[in-house]
Amino acid sequence: xxxxxxxxxxxxxxxxxxxxxxxxxxxxxxxxxxxxxxxxxxxxxxxxxxxxxxxxxxxxxxxxxxxxxxxxxxxxxxxxxxxxxxxxxxxxxxxxxxxxxxxxxxxxxxxxxxxxxxxxxxxxxxxxxxxxxxxxxxxxxxxxxxxxxxxxxxxxxxxxxxxxxxxxxxxxxxxxxx
Amino acid sequence: xxxxxxxxxxxxxxxxxxxxxxxxxxxxxxxxxxxxxxxxxxxxxxxxxxxxxxxxxxxxxxxxxxxxxxxxxxxxxxxxxxxxxxxxxxxxxxxxxxxxxxxxxxxxxxxxxxxxxxxxxxxxxxxxxxxxxxxxxxxxxxxxxxxxxxxxxxxxxxxxxxxxxxxxxxxxxxxxxx
DNA sequence: CCTGTGAATTGATGTATGGTAAGAAAGAAA
DNA sequence: TTTCTTTCTTACCATACATCAATTCACAGG
Numbered sequence: 001x002x003x004x005x006x007x008x009x010x011x012x013x014x015x016x017x018x019x020x021x022x023x024x025x026x027x028x029x030x031x032x033x034x035x036x037x038x039x040x041x042x043x044x045x046x047x048x049x050x051x052x053x054x055x056x057x058x059x060x061x062x063x064x065x066x067x068x069x070x071x072x073x074x075x076x077x078x079x080x081x082x083x084x085x086x087x088x089x090x091x092x093x094x095x096x097x098x099x100x101x102x103x104x105x106x107x108x109x110x111x112x113x114x115x116x117x118x119x120x121x122x123x124x125x126x127x128x129x130x131x132x133x134x135x136x137x138x139x140x141x142x143x144x145x146x147x148x149x150x151x152x153x154x155x156x157x158x159x160x161x162x163x164x165x166x167x168x169x170x171x172x173x174x175x176x177x178x
Numbered sequence: 179x180x181x182x183x184x185x186x187x188x189x190x191x192x193x194x195x196x197x198x199x200x201x202x203x204x205x206x207x208x209x210x211x212x213x214x215x216x217x218x219x220x221x222x223x224x225x226x227x228x229x230x231x232x233x234x235x236x237x238x239x240x241x242x243x244x245x246x247x248x249x250x251x252x253x254x255x256x257x258x259x260x261x262x263x264x265x266x267x268x269x270x271x272x273x274x275x276x277x278x279x280x281x282x283x284x285x286x287x288x289x290x291x292x293x294x295x296x297x298x299x300x301x302x303x304x305x306x307x308x309x310x311x312x313x314x315x316x317x318x319x320x321x322x323x324x325x326x327x328x329x330x331x332x333x334x335x336x337x338x339x340x341x342x343x344x345x346x347x348x349x350x351x352x353x354x355x356x
Numbered sequence: 357c358c359t360g361t362g363a364a365t366t367g368a369t370g371t372a373t374g375g376t377a378a379g380a381a382a383g384a385a386a
Numbered sequence: 387t388t389t390c391t392t393t394c395t396t397a398c399c400a401t402a403c404a405t406c407a408a409t410t411c412a413c414a415g416g
Contacts, residue, residue: 046304054307056300069297078304107285111276114292119247121299122234126224126256128306129232129339133403152363161307166403168365311373330393344373346395357416364411374401381394386387 034066040087136160212244218265314338
Protein backbone atom coordinates (compact mmCIF):
# COMPACT_ATOMS: atom_id res chain seq x y z
CA UNK A 1 0.00 0.00 0.00
CA UNK A 2 1.56 3.31 -1.02
CA UNK A 3 1.48 6.62 0.84
CA UNK A 4 2.15 9.28 -1.79
CA UNK A 5 -0.90 11.32 -2.79
CA UNK A 6 -1.68 10.30 -6.34
CA UNK A 7 -5.07 11.89 -6.76
CA UNK A 8 -3.59 14.98 -8.35
CA UNK A 9 -1.41 12.94 -10.63
CA UNK A 10 -4.36 11.03 -12.10
CA UNK A 11 -6.88 13.87 -12.11
CA UNK A 12 -7.10 13.99 -15.88
CA UNK A 13 -8.12 10.32 -16.12
CA UNK A 14 -11.81 9.56 -16.57
CA UNK A 15 -13.46 8.44 -13.37
CA UNK A 16 -15.33 5.16 -13.28
CA UNK A 17 -18.08 4.33 -10.79
CA UNK A 18 -18.13 0.77 -9.52
CA UNK A 19 -20.78 -0.81 -7.35
CA UNK A 20 -20.01 -2.87 -4.28
CA UNK A 21 -19.47 -6.44 -5.39
CA UNK A 22 -18.48 -5.57 -8.95
CA UNK A 23 -15.61 -7.68 -10.20
CA UNK A 24 -12.86 -5.84 -12.09
CA UNK A 25 -10.43 -8.67 -12.68
CA UNK A 26 -10.71 -12.45 -12.57
CA UNK A 27 -8.00 -15.07 -12.17
CA UNK A 28 -7.17 -16.41 -15.61
CA UNK A 29 -7.77 -13.10 -17.39
CA UNK A 30 -5.10 -11.31 -19.31
CA UNK A 31 -4.92 -7.72 -18.18
CA UNK A 32 -3.06 -4.56 -18.84
CA UNK A 33 -4.76 -2.47 -16.16
CA UNK A 34 -4.21 -1.18 -12.69
CA UNK A 35 -6.87 0.55 -10.63
CA UNK A 36 -6.37 3.77 -8.72
CA UNK A 37 -8.96 4.16 -5.99
CA UNK A 38 -10.27 7.68 -5.57
CA UNK A 39 -13.16 6.81 -3.27
CA UNK A 40 -14.27 3.53 -1.73
CA UNK A 41 -12.30 0.35 -1.41
CA UNK A 42 -11.19 -2.51 -3.63
CA UNK A 43 -9.63 -5.80 -2.69
CA UNK A 44 -7.36 -8.30 -4.46
CA UNK A 45 -7.67 -11.94 -3.49
CA UNK A 46 -6.97 -15.44 -4.67
CA UNK A 47 -9.28 -18.41 -4.62
CA UNK A 48 -7.41 -21.64 -3.97
CA UNK A 49 -8.23 -25.11 -5.24
CA UNK A 50 -10.62 -25.70 -2.32
CA UNK A 51 -12.59 -22.60 -3.23
CA UNK A 52 -11.33 -20.59 -0.28
CA UNK A 53 -10.58 -16.90 -0.58
CA UNK A 54 -7.37 -15.34 0.70
CA UNK A 55 -7.12 -11.57 0.59
CA UNK A 56 -3.80 -10.35 -0.67
CA UNK A 57 -4.47 -6.63 -0.54
CA UNK A 58 -7.00 -4.01 0.45
CA UNK A 59 -7.01 -0.84 -1.63
CA UNK A 60 -8.82 2.10 -0.01
CA UNK A 61 -8.62 5.73 -1.19
CA UNK A 62 -5.37 6.74 -2.84
CA UNK A 63 -4.12 3.22 -3.43
CA UNK A 64 -3.26 1.44 -6.61
CA UNK A 65 -4.11 -2.20 -6.99
CA UNK A 66 -3.44 -4.60 -9.82
CA UNK A 67 -2.07 -8.02 -10.58
CA UNK A 68 1.36 -6.58 -11.21
CA UNK A 69 2.99 -9.77 -12.32
CA UNK A 70 0.22 -10.45 -14.82
CA UNK A 71 0.55 -6.95 -16.24
CA UNK A 72 4.34 -6.79 -16.35
CA UNK A 73 4.93 -10.28 -17.64
CA UNK A 74 1.76 -10.63 -19.72
CA UNK A 75 0.70 -13.70 -17.81
CA UNK A 76 -2.73 -14.88 -16.75
CA UNK A 77 -3.91 -13.09 -13.63
CA UNK A 78 -3.85 -15.07 -10.40
CA UNK A 79 -5.89 -12.51 -8.47
CA UNK A 80 -9.49 -11.49 -8.43
CA UNK A 81 -10.10 -7.79 -7.84
CA UNK A 82 -13.49 -6.51 -6.77
CA UNK A 83 -15.10 -3.56 -4.99
CA UNK A 84 -16.02 -4.05 -1.35
CA UNK A 85 -17.68 -0.62 -1.23
CA UNK A 86 -19.29 1.52 -3.91
CA UNK A 87 -16.18 3.15 -5.33
CA UNK A 88 -14.82 5.71 -7.77
CA UNK A 89 -11.72 4.51 -9.57
CA UNK A 90 -9.39 5.42 -12.41
CA UNK A 91 -8.34 2.68 -14.77
CA UNK A 92 -4.64 2.92 -15.61
CA UNK A 93 -2.75 1.09 -18.28
CA UNK A 94 0.77 -0.13 -17.80
CA UNK A 95 2.15 2.80 -19.81
CA UNK A 96 0.48 5.28 -17.47
CA UNK A 97 2.51 3.98 -14.57
CA UNK A 98 5.90 3.65 -16.14
CA UNK A 99 6.74 5.18 -19.44
CA UNK A 100 9.88 4.19 -21.35
CA UNK A 101 11.09 7.79 -21.51
CA UNK A 102 10.77 8.22 -17.78
CA UNK A 103 13.17 10.78 -16.30
CA UNK A 104 15.43 10.19 -13.32
CA UNK A 105 13.16 12.04 -10.99
CA UNK A 106 10.13 9.98 -11.93
CA UNK A 107 12.20 6.83 -11.71
CA UNK A 108 13.31 7.72 -8.21
CA UNK A 109 9.73 8.27 -7.13
CA UNK A 110 8.87 4.93 -8.57
CA UNK A 111 11.77 3.31 -6.72
CA UNK A 112 10.65 4.85 -3.45
CA UNK A 113 7.15 3.55 -3.99
CA UNK A 114 8.42 0.06 -4.65
CA UNK A 115 10.63 0.19 -1.58
CA UNK A 116 7.72 1.21 0.60
CA UNK A 117 5.73 -1.69 -0.73
CA UNK A 118 8.65 -4.03 -0.12
CA UNK A 119 8.83 -2.83 3.47
CA UNK A 120 5.20 -3.59 4.07
CA UNK A 121 5.52 -7.01 2.42
CA UNK A 122 8.53 -7.75 4.58
CA UNK A 123 6.55 -6.97 7.71
CA UNK A 124 3.68 -9.13 6.57
CA UNK A 125 5.97 -12.07 5.84
CA UNK A 126 7.55 -11.84 9.27
CA UNK A 127 4.12 -11.61 10.86
CA UNK A 128 2.82 -14.63 8.97
CA UNK A 129 5.93 -16.60 9.89
CA UNK A 130 6.07 -15.79 13.55
CA UNK A 131 2.87 -14.33 15.01
CA UNK A 132 -0.19 -15.91 16.62
CA UNK A 133 -3.74 -15.15 15.51
CA UNK A 134 -4.07 -12.61 18.30
CA UNK A 135 -0.83 -10.84 17.42
CA UNK A 136 -1.78 -10.70 13.77
CA UNK A 137 -5.11 -9.11 14.55
CA UNK A 138 -3.64 -6.55 16.92
CA UNK A 139 -0.97 -5.65 14.39
CA UNK A 140 -3.61 -5.23 11.71
CA UNK A 141 -5.75 -2.83 13.71
CA UNK A 142 -2.68 -0.86 14.75
CA UNK A 143 -1.35 -0.68 11.19
CA UNK A 144 -4.66 -0.01 9.41
CA UNK A 145 -7.02 1.52 11.96
CA UNK A 146 -9.23 2.97 9.24
CA UNK A 147 -9.60 -0.27 7.36
CA UNK A 148 -10.37 -2.09 10.58
CA UNK A 149 -13.49 0.10 10.89
CA UNK A 150 -14.59 -0.29 7.32
CA UNK A 151 -14.09 -3.84 6.21
CA UNK A 152 -16.06 -6.86 7.44
CA UNK A 153 -14.30 -8.96 10.03
CA UNK A 154 -14.29 -11.99 7.82
CA UNK A 155 -12.14 -10.09 5.34
CA UNK A 156 -9.69 -9.06 8.01
CA UNK A 157 -9.54 -12.72 9.01
CA UNK A 158 -8.79 -13.66 5.43
CA UNK A 159 -6.07 -11.01 5.18
CA UNK A 160 -4.28 -12.17 8.32
CA UNK A 161 -4.64 -15.83 7.47
CA UNK A 162 -7.18 -17.15 9.99
CA UNK A 163 -10.86 -18.12 9.84
CA UNK A 164 -13.67 -15.69 10.74
CA UNK A 165 -14.65 -17.96 13.63
CA UNK A 166 -11.16 -17.83 15.08
CA UNK A 167 -11.05 -14.07 14.71
CA UNK A 168 -14.35 -13.80 16.54
CA UNK A 169 -12.93 -15.82 19.42
CA UNK A 170 -9.71 -13.81 19.45
CA UNK A 171 -11.74 -10.63 19.77
CA UNK A 172 -13.75 -12.09 22.61
CA UNK A 173 -10.51 -12.91 24.42
CA UNK A 174 -9.18 -9.41 23.91
CA UNK A 175 -12.35 -7.87 25.33
CA UNK A 176 -12.18 -10.22 28.33
CA UNK A 177 -8.60 -9.15 29.02
CA UNK A 178 -9.68 -5.56 29.71
CA UNK B 179 16.50 -12.98 -4.39
CA UNK B 180 17.72 -11.32 -7.59
CA UNK B 181 18.74 -12.97 -10.83
CA UNK B 182 20.98 -10.46 -12.60
CA UNK B 183 24.66 -11.35 -12.57
CA UNK B 184 26.29 -8.82 -10.30
CA UNK B 185 29.69 -10.39 -9.88
CA UNK B 186 31.14 -8.34 -12.71
CA UNK B 187 29.60 -5.17 -11.37
CA UNK B 188 31.24 -5.52 -7.96
CA UNK B 189 34.52 -7.00 -9.15
CA UNK B 190 36.55 -3.97 -8.04
CA UNK B 191 35.32 -4.23 -4.45
CA UNK B 192 37.65 -5.89 -1.95
CA UNK B 193 36.64 -9.45 -1.15
CA UNK B 194 36.06 -10.46 2.43
CA UNK B 195 36.33 -14.03 3.71
CA UNK B 196 33.77 -15.02 6.34
CA UNK B 197 33.69 -18.28 8.29
CA UNK B 198 30.57 -20.34 8.73
CA UNK B 199 28.76 -19.02 11.78
CA UNK B 200 30.24 -15.54 11.61
CA UNK B 201 27.68 -12.86 12.37
CA UNK B 202 27.71 -9.81 10.08
CA UNK B 203 24.74 -7.90 11.47
CA UNK B 204 22.78 -8.06 14.71
CA UNK B 205 19.29 -6.83 15.50
CA UNK B 206 19.59 -3.47 17.20
CA UNK B 207 22.67 -2.41 15.25
CA UNK B 208 22.73 0.62 13.05
CA UNK B 209 24.06 -0.29 9.65
CA UNK B 210 24.84 1.19 6.32
CA UNK B 211 25.90 -2.04 4.63
CA UNK B 212 24.61 -4.65 2.29
CA UNK B 213 26.43 -7.89 1.50
CA UNK B 214 26.97 -9.26 -1.96
CA UNK B 215 27.70 -12.98 -1.85
CA UNK B 216 30.35 -14.15 -4.29
CA UNK B 217 30.74 -17.65 -2.84
CA UNK B 218 28.99 -19.46 -0.03
CA UNK B 219 25.71 -18.56 1.58
CA UNK B 220 24.41 -16.03 4.08
CA UNK B 221 21.08 -15.86 5.80
CA UNK B 222 18.97 -13.08 7.33
CA UNK B 223 16.70 -13.96 10.23
CA UNK B 224 14.84 -12.50 13.15
CA UNK B 225 14.78 -13.75 16.72
CA UNK B 226 11.40 -13.19 18.33
CA UNK B 227 10.63 -12.51 21.98
CA UNK B 228 10.59 -16.24 22.76
CA UNK B 229 14.08 -16.65 21.37
CA UNK B 230 12.93 -18.45 18.25
CA UNK B 231 14.59 -17.87 14.91
CA UNK B 232 12.65 -17.20 11.72
CA UNK B 233 14.60 -17.08 8.48
CA UNK B 234 13.59 -14.23 6.25
CA UNK B 235 16.05 -14.79 3.43
CA UNK B 236 18.78 -17.07 2.17
CA UNK B 237 21.52 -15.43 0.12
CA UNK B 238 23.62 -17.84 -1.93
CA UNK B 239 26.04 -16.84 -4.69
CA UNK B 240 25.17 -13.70 -6.60
CA UNK B 241 22.63 -12.44 -4.11
CA UNK B 242 22.57 -9.26 -2.10
CA UNK B 243 21.29 -9.33 1.44
CA UNK B 244 20.84 -6.54 3.95
CA UNK B 245 18.38 -5.07 6.37
CA UNK B 246 17.10 -2.71 3.72
CA UNK B 247 14.73 -0.79 5.92
CA UNK B 248 17.44 -0.21 8.53
CA UNK B 249 19.83 1.07 5.85
CA UNK B 250 17.37 3.24 3.97
CA UNK B 251 15.63 4.74 6.96
CA UNK B 252 18.60 4.74 9.34
CA UNK B 253 16.73 2.63 11.84
CA UNK B 254 17.93 -0.10 14.15
CA UNK B 255 18.26 -3.41 12.33
CA UNK B 256 15.60 -6.02 13.03
CA UNK B 257 17.51 -8.82 11.30
CA UNK B 258 20.53 -10.86 12.13
CA UNK B 259 22.72 -11.78 9.18
CA UNK B 260 25.26 -14.58 9.40
CA UNK B 261 27.15 -17.02 7.20
CA UNK B 262 25.79 -20.55 6.98
CA UNK B 263 28.78 -21.65 4.88
CA UNK B 264 32.33 -20.36 4.63
CA UNK B 265 31.79 -17.49 2.20
CA UNK B 266 33.41 -14.78 0.15
CA UNK B 267 31.47 -11.54 0.19
CA UNK B 268 31.72 -7.90 -0.84
CA UNK B 269 30.59 -5.30 1.63
CA UNK B 270 28.57 -2.58 -0.08
CA UNK B 271 27.52 0.75 1.32
CA UNK B 272 24.19 2.33 0.53
CA UNK B 273 25.83 4.68 -1.99
CA UNK B 274 27.25 1.75 -3.93
CA UNK B 275 23.78 0.49 -4.63
CA UNK B 276 21.99 3.65 -5.52
CA UNK B 277 23.86 6.82 -6.26
CA UNK B 278 22.09 10.18 -6.40
CA UNK B 279 23.36 10.84 -9.93
CA UNK B 280 21.96 7.56 -11.19
CA UNK B 281 21.00 7.57 -14.85
CA UNK B 282 17.73 6.37 -16.29
CA UNK B 283 19.19 3.10 -17.42
CA UNK B 284 20.57 2.29 -13.99
CA UNK B 285 17.28 3.33 -12.43
CA UNK B 286 15.36 1.00 -14.70
CA UNK B 287 17.60 -1.88 -13.77
CA UNK B 288 17.03 -1.06 -10.17
CA UNK B 289 13.28 -0.97 -10.73
CA UNK B 290 13.35 -4.36 -12.42
CA UNK B 291 15.30 -5.80 -9.51
CA UNK B 292 12.79 -4.44 -7.02
CA UNK B 293 9.91 -5.80 -9.05
CA UNK B 294 11.44 -9.24 -9.16
CA UNK B 295 11.82 -9.15 -5.43
CA UNK B 296 8.25 -7.99 -5.03
CA UNK B 297 7.08 -10.91 -7.13
CA UNK B 298 8.87 -13.39 -4.95
CA UNK B 299 7.52 -11.75 -1.78
CA UNK B 300 4.04 -11.88 -3.21
CA UNK B 301 4.36 -15.60 -3.81
CA UNK B 302 5.69 -16.17 -0.35
CA UNK B 303 2.83 -14.24 1.23
CA UNK B 304 0.27 -16.24 -0.69
CA UNK B 305 2.00 -19.45 0.27
CA UNK B 306 2.12 -18.54 3.95
CA UNK B 307 -1.55 -17.54 3.86
CA UNK B 308 -2.92 -20.53 2.06
CA UNK B 309 -0.60 -23.53 1.91
CA UNK B 310 -0.14 -26.52 4.20
CA UNK B 311 3.25 -27.55 5.58
CA UNK B 312 3.57 -30.13 2.83
CA UNK B 313 2.75 -27.67 0.08
CA UNK B 314 5.19 -25.14 1.46
CA UNK B 315 7.99 -27.66 1.50
CA UNK B 316 7.29 -28.90 -2.00
CA UNK B 317 7.14 -25.36 -3.30
CA UNK B 318 10.44 -24.58 -1.62
CA UNK B 319 12.31 -27.48 -3.17
CA UNK B 320 10.81 -26.73 -6.57
CA UNK B 321 11.67 -23.03 -6.35
CA UNK B 322 15.12 -23.37 -4.82
CA UNK B 323 16.40 -26.85 -5.70
CA UNK B 324 20.00 -25.83 -5.11
CA UNK B 325 19.35 -24.38 -1.71
CA UNK B 326 17.37 -27.44 -0.73
CA UNK B 327 20.57 -29.46 -1.19
CA UNK B 328 22.80 -27.08 0.68
CA UNK B 329 21.01 -25.79 3.73
CA UNK B 330 20.10 -27.83 6.80
CA UNK B 331 16.48 -28.98 6.96
CA UNK B 332 15.86 -27.04 10.13
CA UNK B 333 16.62 -23.83 8.23
CA UNK B 334 14.23 -24.74 5.45
CA UNK B 335 11.65 -25.38 8.15
CA UNK B 336 12.30 -21.96 9.62
CA UNK B 337 12.02 -20.32 6.20
CA UNK B 338 8.67 -21.92 5.40
CA UNK B 339 7.28 -21.31 8.87
CA UNK B 340 7.11 -24.76 10.43
CA UNK B 341 9.17 -26.63 13.03
CA UNK B 342 12.02 -28.98 12.09
CA UNK B 343 10.08 -31.86 13.64
CA UNK B 344 7.06 -31.16 11.46
CA UNK B 345 9.23 -30.93 8.39
CA UNK B 346 10.75 -34.27 9.23
CA UNK B 347 7.26 -35.78 9.45
CA UNK B 348 6.20 -34.15 6.20
CA UNK B 349 9.21 -35.63 4.45
CA UNK B 350 8.42 -39.06 5.80
CA UNK B 351 4.89 -38.74 4.43
CA UNK B 352 6.17 -37.70 1.04
CA UNK B 353 8.50 -40.70 0.86
CA UNK B 354 5.67 -43.03 1.87
CA UNK B 355 3.52 -41.66 -0.94
CA UNK B 356 5.93 -42.99 -3.56
C1' DC C 357 -42.30 -1.90 9.22
C1' DC C 358 -41.33 -6.55 7.84
C1' DT C 359 -38.36 -9.83 5.71
C1' DG C 360 -34.46 -11.81 3.67
C1' DT C 361 -29.59 -12.31 3.32
C1' DG C 362 -25.02 -12.13 4.73
C1' DA C 363 -22.09 -11.29 9.01
C1' DA C 364 -20.85 -12.44 13.46
C1' DT C 365 -21.00 -15.29 17.43
C1' DT C 366 -20.98 -19.53 20.00
C1' DG C 367 -20.49 -24.45 21.16
C1' DA C 368 -18.93 -29.04 20.11
C1' DT C 369 -15.57 -31.51 17.95
C1' DG C 370 -11.62 -32.47 14.67
C1' DT C 371 -6.97 -32.02 12.97
C1' DA C 372 -2.58 -30.19 11.61
C1' DT C 373 1.12 -28.75 13.61
C1' DG C 374 3.81 -27.73 17.89
C1' DG C 375 6.43 -29.14 22.16
C1' DT C 376 9.26 -32.33 24.65
C1' DA C 377 12.38 -35.82 25.07
C1' DA C 378 15.17 -39.45 23.59
C1' DG C 379 17.96 -41.76 20.46
C1' DA C 380 20.13 -42.32 15.72
C1' DA C 381 22.71 -40.39 12.13
C1' DA C 382 25.81 -37.39 10.16
C1' DG C 383 29.53 -34.10 10.31
C1' DA C 384 33.30 -31.61 12.46
C1' DA C 385 37.21 -31.79 15.32
C1' DA C 386 41.01 -33.77 17.33
C1' DT D 387 40.16 -43.58 13.88
C1' DT D 388 37.67 -41.72 18.20
C1' DT D 389 35.15 -38.13 20.21
C1' DC D 390 32.16 -34.29 20.29
C1' DT D 391 28.50 -31.58 18.37
C1' DT D 392 24.82 -30.70 15.61
C1' DT D 393 21.12 -32.33 12.81
C1' DC D 394 17.53 -35.40 11.99
C1' DT D 395 14.11 -38.67 13.27
C1' DT D 396 10.58 -40.75 16.04
C1' DA D 397 7.14 -41.35 19.64
C1' DC D 398 3.96 -39.43 22.68
C1' DC D 399 1.26 -35.78 24.15
C1' DA D 400 -0.45 -30.79 23.96
C1' DT D 401 -2.63 -27.02 21.74
C1' DA D 402 -3.95 -23.44 18.57
C1' DC D 403 -6.72 -23.05 15.16
C1' DA D 404 -10.11 -25.14 11.81
C1' DT D 405 -14.48 -27.16 10.78
C1' DC D 406 -19.34 -27.83 11.24
C1' DA D 407 -23.69 -26.50 12.75
C1' DA D 408 -26.88 -23.65 14.98
C1' DT D 409 -28.30 -19.18 16.52
C1' DT D 410 -28.28 -14.39 16.81
C1' DC D 411 -27.41 -9.94 14.88
C1' DA D 412 -27.44 -6.21 11.48
C1' DC D 413 -29.09 -4.12 7.90
C1' DA D 414 -30.69 -3.37 2.87
C1' DG D 415 -34.76 -3.79 -0.08
C1' DG D 416 -39.25 -4.06 -0.72
